[in-house]
Amino acid sequence: MAGIETAPSKALSLARKIFEEGISSCVHSKSLWLDAFTILRPMFSSEDLLIQIGVIEEKGIRVLTGTDDFHFT
Amino acid sequence: MTIHNVVHDIDKILRIGVSFPRSMMCDANGIRSEVLSLQGSGHDCLNNQNDFGGLFSGVFEQCFPGHKSLYSSFENKWHFVYYLILMDEKFIEINRSLFNSNATSQLTFLRNITLGIAERIENSPSSTNWLDLQGVIFAIILAFEQNLCHDITEAREKVKRLLGATEASKNDPRLWIAYAQIESKFGSNKKTILKILIRAMACLCETGISGNTNEREWLELCLVTVNVIIGMWFNDSIDVLKSTLNKKGQFWNDSNRDHALHILCCFIEEDFSQIKRKAKPDEEMLVSFERFHSCSSILKKKFVRYLSTQSSKCYCAPKCFDPTPIWFYHATFSAWIKILKPTDPSGSVPFQIKISEGLEVSQQWIDGCNLREASNTAGLSRLIHFQLKLALLKGFIENSNCNPTNTIRPILMMCTPNLLKHDINLSPSILMCLALFEVNSTSVANDFSTFLGSKFDLSQFASMYHVLVALLKAEKYESTKDCIVNGKSLAKWSKKSTLNIRRSLRRALTYPSSKSAAYLWKALIRFELLSGSEHGRH
Numbered sequence: 001m002a003g004i005e006t007a008p009s010k011a012l013s014l015a016r017k018i019f020e021e022g023i024s025s026c027v028h029s030k031s032l033w034l035d036a037f038t039i040l041r042p043m044f045s046s047e048d049l050l051i052q053i054g055v056i057e058e059k060g061i062r063v064l065t066g067t068d069d070f071h072f073t
Numbered sequence: 074m075t076i077h078n079v080v081h082d083i084d085k086i087l088r089i090g091v092s093f094p095r096s097m098m099c100d101a102n103g104i105r106s107e108v109l110s111l112q113g114s115g116h117d118c119l120n121n122q123n124d125f126g127g128l129f130s131g132v133f134e135q136c137f138p139g140h141k142s143l144y145s146s147f148e149n150k151w152h153f154v155y156y157l158i159l160m161d162e163k164f165i166e167i168n169r170s171l172f173n174s175n176a177t178s179q180l181t182f183l184r185n186i187t188l189g190i191a192e193r194i195e196n197s198p199s200s201t202n203w204l205d206l207q208g209v210i211f212a213i214i215l216a217f218e219q220n221l222c223h224d225i226t227e228a229r230e231k232v233k234r235l236l237g238a239t240e241a242s243k244n245d246p247r248l249w250i251a252y253a254q255i256e257s258k259f260g261s262n263k264k265t266i267l268k269i270l271i272r273a274m275a276c277l278c279e280t281g282i283s284g285n286t287n288e289r290e291w292l293e294l295c296l297v298t299v300n301v302i303i304g305m306w307f308n309d310s311i312d313v314l315k316s317t318l319n320k321k322g323q324f325w326n327d328s329n330r331d332h333a334l335h336i337l338c339c340f341i342e343e344d345f346s347q348i349k350r351k352a353k354p355d356e357e358m359l360v361s362f363e364r365f366h367s368c369s370s371i372l373k374k375k376f377v378r379y380l381s382t383q384s385s386k387c388y389c390a391p392k393c394f395d396p397t398p399i400w401f402y403h404a405t406f407s408a409w410i411k412i413l414k415p416t417d418p419s420g421s422v423p424f425q426i427k428i429s430e431g432l433e434v435s436q437q438w439i440d441g442c443n444l445r446e447a448s449n450t451a452g453l454s455r456l457i458h459f460q461l462k463l464a465l466l467k468g469f470i471e472n473s474n475c476n477p478t479n480t481i482r483p484i485l486m487m488c489t490p491n492l493l494k495h496d497i498n499l500s501p502s503i504l505m506c507l508a509l510f511e512v513n514s515t516s517v518a519n520d521f522s523t524f525l526g527s528k529f530d531l532s533q534f535a536s537m538y539h540v541l542v543a544l545l546k547a548e549k550y551e552s553t554k555d556c557i558v559n560g561k562s563l564a565k566w567s568k569k570s571t572l573n574i575r576r577s578l579r580r581a582l583t584y585p586s587s588k589s590a591a592y593l594w595k596a597l598i599r600f601e602l603l604s605g606s607e608h609g610r611h
Contacts, residue, residue, distance in 0.1 A: 019598055
C-alpha cells in the first residue's frame with residue numbers, strides 16, 4: 001500500500017467522499033469497510049474508526065479484533 | 074488500553090488478508106487476492122455453529138491441559154480463534170497480517186489450537202461438513218508451517234495421520250492434494266509428489282469414480298497430476314508457466330507426455346487398475362494410438378451429452394467449496410488429450426505439442442455452454458482460464474521472447490464476446506492477465522479507449538467488465554514502485570483517459586444493480602487515489 005499511502009491529500013479527501021457514498025449503498029460489504037482501515041486510513045481518526053467498527057459489528061459482519069486483551073504463553 | 078492502541082491493533086489486524094488456495098484446488102482457478110478481495114465479504118461456512126460445536130468444544134483444555142488461566146479468556150469462544158486466523162472460509166482467506174507481526178506467543182497459541190482442532194477431526198466420525206472443514210484446517214496448518222518456518226516433519230505427520238484416520242479421509246482427494254502440496258512446498262521432488270498423487274488415485278481401484286461422492290475432486294486431482302507431470306506443479310501463475318516452458322526439453326519430452334496421457338486415459342476409461350503402471354522396457358508407450366482414439370470417442374460422447382443435457386442439475390452438481398461443474402473436467406480432458414496426442418505410427422512426423430488443437434476443443438465446449446444454467450458459469454470461467462493458459466503455453470513455445478500481450482490478445486478477443494453476451498461472472502483470469510501484462514506501454518487508458526470505441530454497447534455488464542480491468546490495473550500500479558514520482562503515487566494516465574475512466578466508473582454506478590456492487594466503489598476509490606485527482610473531477 002506504500003504507493004497509495006503517499007497519495008495527495010486532495011485525492012484522499014475525494015476518495016473518502018466516495019467511500020462514504022459507497023458504504024451507504026453497500027453497508028454489508030466488509031471488503032469496502034476495510035478500505036477505511038487500509039488505503040484510506042490517513043483520512044480517519046481513531047475515534048472515527050472505532051465508530052465504524054461499531055457499525056460493522058452492528059451489521060453482523062465478522063470483525064477480527066486485537067489480541068492484546070488476551071494472554072498467551 | 075488506549076484508543077490509539079486499539080486502533081493500532083485493529084489497523085494491523087484488519088488488513089485484507091492474502092488469499093490462500095481454496096482446498097488447494099484454488100490454484101487451478103488462477104484466483105488471486107486481488108480478485109478474491111472483490112468477492113470476499115466474510116462468508117461463513119461455520120454459520121451454523123451447532124454443526125461444529127461438538128468438534129471444538131473443549132479444544133482449549135485439550136491443547137493446554139492444566140493451564141486454564143491461559144485460555145480462560147477464550148473459553149467457549151473457539152470460533153474467535155478460528156476467525157482470528159481465517160478471514161473468509163469460502164476461499165480460505167488467511168489473515169496474513171498475523172504472520173507479519175512478531176507476536177510469536179500469539180502465533181504459537183493459535184498454531185497449537187489449530188493442531189488441536191486437526192486432532193479432533195482426526196478422531197471424529199466422518200461427515201461431509203467435517204470433510205469440508207478438513208480442507209480448511211489443512212490450509213491453515215500449511216499457512217502456519219510456511220510462515221513460521223516450523224519443521225516440516227510435524228505438519229507432514231499431522232497430515233498423514235489425518236489422511237489415514239478414516240475411510241472417508243482416504244477417499245478425499247482434496248486431502249491428498251493438500252498433502253502433496255505440503256510436500257512440494259517443502260522441497261520434495263517431482264517423483265515424491267507424483268507418488269503421493271498416484272497412490273491417491275489407486276484408491277479408486279476399489280471404489281470407482283462414477284457416482285463417487287467426490288467424483289469432481291478426483292477429476293481435479295487428475296488435472297493436478299497432469300500439471301505436475303508436465304512440470305507446472307500446483308500453480309498456474311504466469312511465472313511458473315514461463316519457467317516450465319523454459320525447461321521444455323526437460324518437461325515436455327515424450328515420456329512425460331505419455332505418462333500424462335496415460336493418467337488421463339485411466340480416468341476417461343474409468344479403469345484405475347493400471348494407474349501405477351509404467352512403460353516396460355520392451356514397450357514404447359503406455360498409450361497407443363488405438364487407446365488414444367478410444368478415449369477420444371468416449372469424450373466425444375460426453376460432449377454430445379453435454380450439449381443435450383447440461384441443463385440437468387445432476388450433471389453439474391456444484392458444491393460449496395468449489396462450484397466447478399463436472400463438464401469442465403471433461404472439457405479440459407478433451408483438450409489435454411488432443412494436445413498430448415501420440416504420434417501417428419503411420420506418419421513420419423515426430424511428436425509435437427498441439428496446443429492449437431486443445432484451444433479449438435476448449436472453444437467448442439465454451440460455445441456449447443448453456444449459460445442459462447447458473448451453475449455453469451463457474452465452469453465457463455475456469456474453462457476460459459484454461460484457454461488462457463493454453464494460449465500462454467502456445468505463445469511461450471512458439472516464441473520464448475514473445476510479447477505476452479500479443480499472445481493473450483487474440484484469446485481475449487475470442488473469449489470476450491462470450492463474456493459480454495451473457496450475464497455471467499467475469500473470469501478472474503482474464504482480468505489478471507490484463508492486469509499483469511498491460512501496465513506499461515499499453516496503458517489502462519489505451520485499453521479502455523479501445524473498448525469504449527468498440528462495437529460493444531456499454532451495457533451494465535460491459536461497463537463492469539472494463540471497470541474491473543481498470544481496478545486490477547490500478548491495484549497493479551499500487552504495488553509498482555515505478556509509479557511513485559516525487560513521493561507521489563501517480564498512475565501514468567493522460568487527462569483524457571482519466572476522465573474517460575472516471576466517467577465510465579460513474580456511469581456503471583448509475584445502473585440500479587451496480588449501485589450495491591462494492592467492487593465498483595472500491596475501484597473508484599482506488600482510481601481517485603492513484604490518479605491523484607490531477608485531472609479534475611467529472
